[in-house]
Structure formats: C-alpha cells, structure tokens
Amino acid sequence: MAATGEGKKEEADYKRLHSFPLIRHTDMPEEMRVETMELCVTACEKFATNNESAAKMIKESMDKKFGSSWHVVIGEGFGFEVTHEVKNLLYMFFGGSLAVCVWKCS
C-alpha cells in the first residue's frame, strides 16, 4: 500500500516537474524558436487529447507565420528521419510524454 502511495506521489511529482517544454534539438534563431515553442505548447494544451488537431493547428499557424510548407509530428513514440530547410527545425518534448517535431521543407 505504502509502495503504491509512494508510486502515486512520485508520479504526481513527475507530472508536476516534467510538464515544462524541453527543447531537444533546434537550429532556429532565438525569436523564432521562442514563438514556435509557445505555439506548440498552446496547441498541445488546447488539444490535449487529440494530437492530430494539435499538429494541424501548429502546421497552419506556422504556414501563416513563416511561409509554407511546414510539417508537424506529434506523438508519444515515433522515429523519424526528415530533410528540412536549415534553421527551420524544432524538436521538443512537452508535458512529460509528448514529442513534437516541427520542420519546414517545401
């Protein structure tokens, strides 16, 4: 019982501590990076249960802001190898379990 209690507590701790956006890889300039990151956070929070919608929102917003063509992948587990335009890639983790990869390639 105690063990499970602790486990729960740990889980809560984990969720609380690991909710911040963590950028794993990016080659964007500072300003763009911050904007993109915020957009990803907003989208993931808005569509917490629907990754597809979140990805769509991100893609559309990015297309508007930085020109086409953006591609977005959101998921809990995936592997990828992409070709992107230099200075237009962001790969980050969010919310402790989500990975978001945003890149541009027209």
Place this chain on the structure above:
Amino acid sequence: MGVHFVLEGGLLHQDSDEARRLMAKDGLPEETGTVESGAELDEEKPETPAKPIDDGGEVEEAGVEDVASKKKPKLTNQFNFSERASQTLDNPQRERSCQSEPPPRANFSATANQWEIYDAYVHELQKQEKNKEKQKAVSLKKDNEKSKKKMMQMETQGNDINKVGKSSRILERMVIQNTFDDIAQDFRYFEDASDEFRDQEGTLLPLWKFQYDKAKRLSVTALCWNTKYQDLFAVGMGSYDFNKQGCGMLLLYSLKNSTFPEYICPTNSGILCLDIHKQRSYLVAVGFYDGCVAVYNLREEGLEPVYKSTAKTGKHTDPVWQVCWQNDDMDNNHNFCSVSSDGRVVSWTLVKNELAFTDIITLSLSGSVSEGLEGMQQHSTACGTSFDFHKQIDYLFLVGTEEGKIHKCSKTYSSQFLETYDAHSMAVDTVKWNNFHPKVFISCSSDWTVKIWDHTIKTPMFTFDLNAPVGDVAWSPYSSTVFAAVTTDGTVHVFDLSINKYEAICQQLVVAKKKTRLTHIEFNPIYPIIIVGSDRGCITSFKLSPNLRKKPKAKKGQELPKGPEAEIAKMEKLLSLLREPEHRTV
C-alpha cells in the same frame, strides 16, 4: 517585321443580286447561272473580239468553250478567287535559362519514445539544480569580487599613469640609493671613532639635505616624524615674518628620497604647526596662520584637506601655534587640540564630515580667569604660543604664552590654571614634557634660554643660556636626560644632563650661510638622527655621534638597568641633587 498586304477583292457570288445585274448587262443568260466575276467579264470582253486575231487553236478552244458556256457555263471556283500570299519576317528565337540554388537543407533524425522523454526530463532537472547551486556560489563570489573590484577601481583610478608612476617612483629610489649610497652607509654604519678621544663631547654628522624648489622661499615652521613609517616625516612650510605672509606648503619627505617630497600640498595660508596621528599615521592635523585648522588624509587623493575649520565652526582668530592629536574619545572619534594667539585652547573632534569644536580653556593674563568681570575678560586674554599634553596624565597640559608665562592647566577646569610659572621674559616657543620622567618638562624662548622644570616646583631646575634666541627644543626619545635645541644663529646644541649639567656636549654650527636661522628640530623616534629645519625651506638630517647617545658605563659584573624605569631614576637622581640644597635652605 510584318508587311500588311491589302487587296480589294473583285469577287462576287454568282447568285447574288449584283452578279445578276452585271450578267444582264453583259447579255448573258440568266439561266446559265454562271457567275462571272468582274475581272472575267473584263477579260471576256476583249477576248471575243480578239478571237479572230488569235491563233486558230485558241479560237477553236474558245469556240468550244463558247459552245460549252452556252450549253453549260463552266463552274470553276465559286468565288473565282486568286490566291496571293506574302511572308513576314520571323523574330529569331533564343534560349535563356538560369538555375537558383535551392534553400539549404539538412537531415535530422531522432526517435521519440516514453523512456527517452523521461530521461531527458530527469537529466534537465538535475542540470537545473546544479546551476542553482552554482549561481548561489557565484553570487556570493560576485559580491566579494564586486567589492574587490571597487577597491581595485579606487586604487587604479587615474589608471595607467599611476602604474607608470609607481614603477618610476621605485626607479627613482633606486637611482637615489645609488647616488647617495655613501650617505646611506654613513646613516647605518658610521660611528665617529674620534669620539673616544674627545672625552665627553660629540659631533653631528650631516646626512641628507631636503630641499624643494617651490618651497625655497618659505621657512620650515613645523616638523613631525611619522610613527608608523620611521623614514617618513612631515614638514610644514610657512613664514615667521609676519609682514610677509603668503602661501604655505605641506610636504612629506622620506629618508629614502631626499631629492623630492613624497607628498606635496600647497596651501593658501602659511602653515605654522602640524601633527601626525600616532596610530592612524595618514591623518595629519595642520594649523594655519589665518587661524584655521585642517586635517589632511594622505590616503585620499587630492590636495584639499578632508576637514577644515571655518569661521562658523569656531576657527581661531589668530595664528594657530600648535596642534596635537589626542586619544580617541568615548565615541571613537578622532580629536585633536590646538592653541592660538587668540588665547583659546580648542579641542576639535572629527565627526563624519565636519570638525566639531569645544573650547577647553581661555587663557587670561592674570593667573586665573577673571571671575564676574566678563567684560574685562576680553582685554585680559593671553596669547598661547605652545602647549604640550602630559604623557601619562590625560587631563594635564601646559600652555606657553607670548608673555613668557607657562600655565599648567587641566581639561576639567576651564576657568582656572593649576599653576603658573614665570618662565621667560619673551614668548615661550616650545614647552615639552619629558618622554620618561612624568614630572619634568622643558621650555625654550627667544630670550636665549632653555629651562627645565619640575612641574611641582615653581622655579626652574636648570637654566641654560644659549647666547641666541632659541627656536625649538626637543627631548630625545632614547634618554631622559638628553635634549637638543636650535638657535637662530644656526647652531644645534645637544645636552646630556647626566654627563654635563652646565654646558652642551655638542655645539655645532650647521648652516652654510651665516644669516640662515634654524627654526625647528626633531629626533627620529628610532634611529639616532635628528632633523633640523631652517628658514630657507631646507631640512638637514644629522647623525648623532656615539658620545651624544652614550649609555652609562656598566660596572663589572653588574647588569645595567634598562628601560623607562632606569631613565626615570637617572633623571630623578639629578633632580634630587638640586632639590636637596633648596630644602636645606628652607
């Protein structure tokens, strides 16, 4: 280039009204329905009459034709048109192409899964914690560093020049050490061997001579050794000629550099006295001819004093003749006293950024301050010219006046003198307590005399006539019975009462020019040297020969008593010899 070709057509449709009209005109049967163009008609017209003229073949043909046309008009081209064409120039075509570089691309690949995400977060958190710890440490360090940096900045203000200044100062000293090597050797090691054969008398060996060009016209009015750096002394420059008062100068010389002062501070008024604080050797109190007192802080850059008295803050109305640092008061404020011709002895306290003053005593001509006659007080003030505080008894001090009297006063009684000595017939130039014996003090005056007193007795114990006005007198720091005096005729007199009670054991003329007057003398607290100031702005240092600092010879098998007790005993012995006959007479 295009050429536009226009040709008006002469074609008519054979069924059209116009064609019928024309045919009717030509007499052709309408039924045939043949269409003849205007042109054909024209052609046909000359053709028919030309038939006989033409060749038979043609005629035959025509005839056939005619027959045929009569039978069935020939239906050729419905419009009976002729084709004509022209060609326009074609523009030459060229191929042109260019290729742009595609935007640079890169490949990126990664795998995202739960454990990787987890690991990344854990790693990041650890990093953050480390950073926090570091920042704490760094911020602490930074605080320290900042203060250090500030200090550094303070020190290095004035920047590069200062660095050069420091090294050039070192270099200057090295050069001087080389140039004056013989003097330095003398200062350290030379002992006059001839003293052994001279019995009691001694000599003075001239060492360095200190002179500063800009202060040549001023006379030395004050000398004071620094207690912390024994090679450093302060010189006050001013003038004793009261018709020719001008600016003054505060100089600090080091024995290590006799050619140029370490510190120069020009003042608006002539300096008459100065004193260096015993513990805080960077504080120099200065008294001016205009009645001001000021405190200079040698650690601070700039030529202005850090403290200066003003008319509002109780400045003296007459020249300040002596200043003397006192022990810090109960609030740990530095304070010093000053005496002036206006008859006031004032205590000055350094409070934050100003000088606070307290009158200790106002001197009066009649033995005690006139009681109840405040109006008269003004007339009866005496002019203080010198004073000295007792070495052990904090409140006790002596004041010498212009009238030749010496008053024994206490800080606690501002209205009364403890004692008054009729010391001299002219102004008392200096009064000084003995460094060892608590009862003995010495005084000198322009009336040519130096007198030694026991402050409990109203008459002098010793009187020496030096045959010239005495400028200054100083007790030696190493013996209770040795003192030196300078006279205006340029002579230094050194006495050792334990050797000779009547005459000086050294009388030496130390000035080059006859007219030069000696104004002040001071013993170095450690080394056996004296400095003597003249009215030409020149300070000379002398080494005392062995005879002048001789210790009583030790008897065999008996250890010589040392220390202050021995010195007191030595003096006491002398005094008792003098006292006893008096007692007997009484």
